[in-house]
Amino acid sequence: MIEEITNQYDPQKIEKKVHDFWAEVEAYSKVREHRKGGKKFFFVDGPPYTTGHIHLGTAWNKIIKDSILRYRSMCGHDMIDRAGWDMHGLPIEVKVEEALGFTSKKDIESYGVGNFIEKCKEFALMQKDDMTGQFQMLGAWLDWKDPYMTLKDEYIEAAWWTLKQAQEKKLLEQGKRVVNWCPRCETAIADSEVEYEDRADPSIFVKFKIKDVEDTFVVIWTTTPWTIPSNVAVAVHPSFEYAKVKAVDADGKEETLIIASDLVENVLRKGRYVDYEILSTMLGEDLTSLSYESPLADKVPEQAAMEHGIYLADYVTAENTGCVHIAPGHGMDDFDVGKKHGLPIFCPVGSDGRYTEQAGEYAGMHIREANKVVIEDLNERGNLLSEATINHRYGHCWRCKTPIIYLATEQWFIKIGELKEEMLSEIAKVKWYPEWAGSARFKDWVEGARDWCVSRQRYWGIPIPVWKCNNCGKMHVVGTKTELQEMSGITDDIELHRPYVDEVLLDCECGGKMKRVEDVFDVWFDSAVASWATLRFPQQQEEFDKWWPADFITEGQDQTRGWFYSQLGASMVAFGKAPYKSVLMHGFTLDGEGRKMSKSLGNVIAPGDVIDEFGADSLRSFVLSASAPWDDLKFAKDELKNIHRTLNILWNVYRFPLPYMVLDNFDPSQVSFESVKPYLRKEDRWILSRAQSLVALVDDAMAKCTLHRALRAINEFVLEDLSRWYIQLIRPRTWVEADDPDKLAVYRVLYDVFVLTAKVIAPFMPHLAEEMYQNLVRNVYPDAPVTIHMTDWPLVDESLVDKDLETHMEMVRSIVESASNARQKVGRKLRWPVSRIVLTPVNQQATDAVTNLKSVLMDQTNSKDIVLTGIDESWDELGFEANPDPGAIGPVFKGDAGKVIGALKKANAVQLKKTLALEGQFELEIPGGTVTIKPEMVNFIETLPEMVASAQSTAGIIYVDATLNREIESEGFTREVIRRVQDMRKELNLAVDDSIRSHIQINDERVLDLVLDREQFIAKETRANVQVIGLDVDTSGSLEKDWDVEGISMSIGITKAN
RNA sequence: GGGCCCGUAGCUUAGCUCGGUGGAGCGCACGGCUGAUAACCGUGAGGCCAUGAGUUCGAAUCUCAUCGGGCCCA
Secondary structure, X not given: OOOOOOOOOOHHHHXXXXXXXHHXXXXXXXXXHHOOOOEEEEEOOOOOEOOOOOOHHHHHHHHHHHHHHHHHHHOOEEEEOEEEEEOOOHHHHHHXXXXXXXXXXXXXXXXXXXXXXHHHHHHHHHHHHHHXXXXXXXXXXXXXXXXXXXXOHHHHHHHHHHHHHHHHOOOEEEEEEEEEEEOOOOEEEOHHHEEEEEEEEEEEEEEEEEOOOOOEEEEEEEOOHHHHHHOOEEEEOOOOEEEEEEEEOOOOOEEEEEEEHHHHHHHHHHOOOOEEEEEEEEEHHHOOOOEEEOOOOOOOHHHHHOOEEEEEOOOOOOXXXXXXXXXXXXXXXXXXXXXXXXXXXXXXXXXXXXEOHHHHHHOOOEHHHHHHHXXXXXXXXXXXXXXXXXXEEEEEEOOOOOEOEEEEEEEEEEOHHHHHHHHHHHHHHOEEEOHHHHHHHHHHHHHOOOOEEOEEOOOOOOEOOEEEEOOOOOEEEOOOHHHHHHHHOOOOOOOOOOOOHHHOXXXXXXXXXXXXXXXXXXXXHHHXXXXXXXXXXXXXXXHHHHHOOEOEEEEEHHHHOOHHXXXXXXXXXXXXXXXXXXXXXXXXXXXXXXXXXXXXXXXXOOHHHHHHHHOHHHHHHHHHHHOOOOOOEEOOHHHHHHHHHHHHHHHHHHHOOHHHHHHOOOOOOOOOHHHHHHHOOHHHHHHHHHHHHHHHHHHHXXXXXXXXXXXXXXXXXXXXXXXXXXXXHHHHHHHOOOOOHHHHHHHHHHHHHHHHHHHHHOOOOHHHHHHHHHHHHHOOOOOOOOOHHHOOOOOOOHHHOOHHHHHHHHHHHXXXXXHHHHHHHHOOOOOXXXXXXEEEEOOHHXXXXXXXXXXXXXXXXXXXXXXXXXXXXXXXXXXXXXXEOHHHHHHHHHHHHHHHHHHHHHOOHHHHHHHHHHHOOEEEEEOOEEEEEOHHXXXXXXXXXXXXXXXXXXXXXXXXXOOOXXXXXXXXXXXXXXXXXXXXXXXXXXXXXXXXXXXXXXXXXXXXXXXXXXXXXXXXXXXXXXXXXXXXXXXXXXXXXXXXXXXEEEEEEEEEEO
């Protein structure tokens, strides 16, 4: 049987209880099991990195996923929803290094790679467990028991298999490329791992002496002086104009400089030259015959041996000097220029950021110290034109924040560039939410796709499965563990991580031994294969065939360049098609000020703190409703409180009828909906219809991924339809003591609406929904599904939908609100009846609404009568004045509209209205002529009679006639008295059915007379079995109070009667 | 510097597709209700719709530019 709930909404208690319950009955697995064989829905969880703690953004992410999956499940989908964990990579290495007090790769090598890997694994697994608990606190249902983990062998094999596909399709390449390099981590890092931040660097202008020409220099600009020892060439734009300038310094010394013409003044100002003269101008393409000398030839032997020429490049911009320093070993564009012209790829910097022997006298120096030294050397040699500091955006390693450098190194690449066109055509087939995430943003990113450097020179990652023969150099890519075992002859299990896998040697055809290359994969390659790794492919083909590609994924906008991209790239390599069918790109979480949340700003919100204060359901409802999924989410605590209040109201609404139902032994299994149907009132049919409309709206929102609309609709239903309206309307019916069919009808309707509401909120507020369900459904029908999340999503029952009724009620509500407004204007509170309310309806619907729902209207407005005029017909007790409508006037009179409006306002309203009504038009004089006014161009504002106030409602203008008469005054004062006695009863903490003795003294003969008209009524309402009302009454009692009622003084004394 | 998104009341936002006197909620002030009561309801004040220009009789809405915020890139 349904149980009464007496407590306030206590989310912590409810959620704890529900979590325990879910665990006890194994709700999650039962629900998934229940849907086996249903419509397939393959969801891939974007694996969070195992940092150890979730933040608001990751919480939001999982809440979106959970809500969508719960909805899908209720809609009958059989789903795959393994949670995922991204567990390899530098961040964990860095954490472990910190814990062990390491600062470089050498420390790791001496500690032992095997030991280090074990620590990393341990660390990742521990963090995973911590985070799982945190996600579960949110109520997020994913397959937590069997998640996919990038450190598992089965997962590693998916990556290996994928690389083998790349090799077989000739998309894998090893070669020297310029990569982003972190000199601390001593590894290449992906473009997507570079984080741009402001940084101060030197900004120097350097003069390179032109060979065989006296005192003539080409001027370049750079922010990386340490790359000057690696300079090989200068690039100019073929079609820019360059000038040879005779420049004179403060000492009168003259020299000739080559600079882009437009930039001469700027450069000379920097070099503090006092005078100059343009000797000649030429195009960039005319400069290529020149060659120059390295200013550091005496320090770097290779520089002395090298030819330095001037080359053409289209990417040169007209900034700084228009001549660009080219160091092919230290820049991507530089590298391209070098390759094109067959220049040496000179890179005298080692992986640790120190110059190598090739750097001559600089050898051993760290590039961070080198800037100063190089600048000094250039200055000494007279090659430094100017030196300053610049603040600019510079790339940093996003894990350890070290400024990156560019190094030409041997790396492994996947030739994504070749797949670009296919990728673009694939993303057009994917359904993107919102549409622009794919058509604009992602497309833009893919168009700029470059080859993907997948190798890293680290330890904790998926080893790159390439074995190379130390004899003949032959290469072999291993695709699976089995293949490795077969080829190596090892029958025992092989741990696929470093350093174990490194020890596995393969026999080469040439008789030599093949050894694995040392690199590991970029972690983005790990997560890139998630969609098939989660299906345990390549170990299992069948599941893959059945499910792949994913039906749906959703991640933050940063993943455009990240997971959306890496998955697409890997999938194109492996299968030639996109790995997902639909993608929801969600926003970022910002703090209350709209700044991003970051540790350094100290504005990070921990989801756990929010849950402790408001509960997970409030947090969920907040993040889902506060903004569209793809917009950024501002965390506003006030809004969270607001949402929490809404849940509290839902709780109160749900709680309200329970005591009555329990008292009456209401058993929904014995009172069918059919049996109460004849007794349904209009408002009952209305709330049933509203509930159906809510389901339809939520369905529509879910189809469009506009979760915020779903949540807002739910909140509005709870607040407006249930709490503020339906509950108010039906309250008196629940107080009826007899076994009244009218009351049973209300119980049944409330019951159905509550159960439906619980189902509708289930995907979003799963705990509260479960709590309601267990009481309302499981306590009544023990055979019902064990959890609400196993029930079917409600199908819209068209037989309950009555759109006209909904519209009518909306109009009635608007009229009631307006009546409140008008009452306030005329100074008549609701407790006092008014003699009549007059409505001028705007249309037939408004007329019908009033006719249809007159009793509701009279009841809620406390009005003795509702009077309708004809549609748009003025109430005949009114005066009026003209109000022009610019919307109708503008299109007709265009430039004269202002004059017409002005003239209309001044016109005689009575005559205007009459003429328009009779003739359908009015000739209006305006400055400079006469115009024809049509009825639609002007409205009329009424002026009101005495004691009448008006207000606009959507149904039309209403007039509240607050004229008093004896009956109204009697009722008003009577209710004032009752209200005060009730107030005192409450103060005495009396039970609802306790009786009292009351003594009421009213110090006004007229008012006393009015109140005495209803003496019996007062006694009944206040449960007084002794009641004395008079001019001079002894009001002593348990509680005694003096009151001022509308200026009349009263004394009331009450005592509990036994 | 480029791409995409966002900017509406003190705060959080609807409206923008398809132009016609800008709607809510919170907070504030005032009032109401009193068998959901540590709850609930009404009214009011509060908006150069980020700024500037353009198109138009008319722009929060369309166009362009600028400023500010976010994500991504150079």
